[in-house]
Amino acid sequence: MTPAPQYGDHAPELRAAARHIGRRTFLTTASAAAALAFAVNLPGSASAAEADAKKITEDPFTLGVASGDPQPGSVVLWTRLAPRPYEPGSGLPAARFTVRWELAHDELFTRIVRRGSATAHPEFDHSVHVEPTGLDPDRVYHYRFRAGSWISPAGRTRTAPARAARISELRFAAVSCQAYHDGYFTAHRHLADEDLDVVFHLGDYLYEYAVNAVGGARNHTDRRLPAHYNRETITLEDYRLRYGLYKSDPDLMAAHAAHPFVVTWDDHETENNYADEIPENDVPREEFLLRRAAAYRAYWENQPLRTPQRPRGTDMQLYRRLHFGRLAQFDVLDTRQYRSDQAYGDGLDIPGPESEDPARTMTGETQERWLIDGWRQSRALWNVVPQQVNFSRRKLDLTEPARVSMDSWDGYPASRDRILDGAGSAGVENLMILTGDVHVAYAYDIKRDYDTPGAEVVGTEIVATSISSGKDGADKPATWDTYTRANPHMRFYNGRRGYVTVTLGEQQARADFRTLTHVTTPGSPVTTAASFVTDAGNPGLRQI
Known part of the structure; x- marks a missing residue:
């Protein structure tokens, strides 16, 4: 049985009010109580005594x-x-x-x-x-x-360059999806050796799923993990322990020690495919909000985030903007906390009236307005958007109509159109989207019209494969032929583990897809599977 939720010494009245009645049902009070339970347990005049x-x-x-x-x-x-x-x-x-x-x-x-x-x-x-x-x-x-x-x-x-500084080059990496139970974080060890200015982690820093005593695919032979890891994370203590497991990995520690990270979450830091206040499974909203509050709090505790990102109850403002001279502006998004529920019960489906409802949003109205207003004020050459889920259209079948993922931007096409309209009205010429989530590497030409051959390219999407999620993978997954034929704007598709490095310059941007042969055993070498460039002022990828 999972321990009761951790409310802290500053909320005895909430501890008394809550009742623990099973693995997933441990709070039946109002959602406001869930928020208060975490908001009140902050250091203050009644904080713990000091120890030497x-x-x-x-x-x-x-x-x-x-x-x-x-x-x-x-x-x-x-x-x-x-x-x-x-x-x-x-x-x-x-x-x-x-x-x-x-x-x-x-x-x-x-x-x-x-x-x-x-x-x-x-x-x-x-x-x-x-x-x-x-x-x-x-x-x-x-x-x-x-x-x-x-x-x-x-x-x-x-540190970043001064806001008005003219810099000729910026080199960064994008990483995502590091399931401990699926393999070793060897990619992070190689990442530590790269010459980089900054690393963007695009989500799924940890997974909520159970990890058995031998660490899943890692198959530890020299040590066994405690039994409390062999369950799904629910409580604050669960999430804290899970970060202890992940962050003790020596390869991940090496990457953090080598480079500054800019982090954003996706779903697994809390629960698979949740949407705003709606959980994956049919549990009471109040239960899920307390779980979300626990996950958000543990996330902030374990990441190099500033005070404005500290959660308040069940909410945490993670979207934020960073500037690197006049070369690049980064608008870091949160596509999980404010989104509409996935259409058609989530999963893979054919687009229809539910998914194409103009009211649906991936970012929420406030974040969408913040993004577009930021573009209007941008003086950067490159406007880069680190975010979580596949942005470009991705047909999953050769038949028409084709299925798409309802958890990606394909399930929110009106929201995607508003973003691209905003980029166009703001005069953004060099738009680059950074994506994680899908455990493969893609390179896309972003278009407004994917059905007309030769339609204008309006940006570039670079999708970073996973660090370990999906285990070893393959250069050409089973879907490779279908996806590349169904999506001619998909310029690259690789299913190995690894990361991507991007070099922004005054004339062009270059993306190098770095891949590993294996992660279920340690020590894989890293190689460059493919490299692409896109010219400033003339979007469109070409392989070099």
Whole structure:
């Protein structure tokens, strides 16, 4: 049986009101109670007593370090104290600890530029988010943390260029979908060795599904995982433990230590294919909202995110905008929290009146307006949209009418049209969509009219394959012939695991699809399966 939801010491009245009556049914009060249960459990005047970090007897930095959301004068630094990350509470008492941090120009930390202290609160599972300011733009820094006598591994990060700076090149990677139980995170180890300015994680950072004692396809022979991993994540404790499992992976830690990450979620960080307040399965809305609140809170605790992204009850504003000089503007979307329910019961279906309803939305009205208004104010050469699900039309059959995925933008065509209309009215000439979710790599020419040969290309979509989800995969999956014939604007399709690197320049953008031969056993080499370029001012992909 799953432990009861964790409400915290600041909400005894809610603990008394809630009742635990089974695996998935543990709250029957109003959704407002679910929001309050998480909102009130914040550090404050009644927060936990302080403990001496010198009394920590085991390495508390088992989850490594991370940085993210770079700005010209600031970057987020993250760590979490977890001497025993596979145990509830991570081996620490419910007390707060002082954590010191240092930021330096050099990796030996002989030229310290900033230092300070932060508090690791038990209410936030002893996570630490530091936001140093006054840094030089477009500069590499090294950082580390100290708790008592323990020193964390060092991380490397980089600030963004000044907003008005003219930069000739920006190199980033896009990654997605890292199911622990499907294989090793070898792609992250190779990612750590790439020369990059920033990494965009496009969702499914973890999966809610059970992980057995041998780690699924990893088939551990040297250790067995605790039994509490062999169940679906529901409660706050469940999600926290799952992050402890994922973030203790040495390859993932290496990637985080090497590059700043910009993260956004998809569905599995909470539950498969949920839509706004609607769960995948037929459970009461109030139950799901409490689960969503737990998932969102654990996500923020375990990612290098800024204070404005800290969740408030069942809600968390994850969409945000980053600028890299005059070369690129990144509008990071959340296509899960505000969307209309999937049409026709989700799944694969033929488009019809339900899916084509003009009122349907993938982003919600507020986020849609924010995106288009941001484009109207953009002075960047490249406008890049990191988001989650397949944006371009993707027919799944050679017959007409063909089925499409109701969970992707094909299930929300009116919403997609409004986005493209907004890009056109804003004068966006170099639109690039970054996508995850589908566990394969695609490259698309984006069009408004996919049925007329020679129709105008209005942008580029680059789909990053998974880090491990789907296990080893194949260069040509079983659907390769069907999809490539049904979708002539699909310029590339590969089913191996890996990631994609993108180099933005003043004249063109280049995408390199980096793939691995296997992930169910460690140690795969990485190769470039294909490379494409698109010219500034003249959208359309060509292979090189």
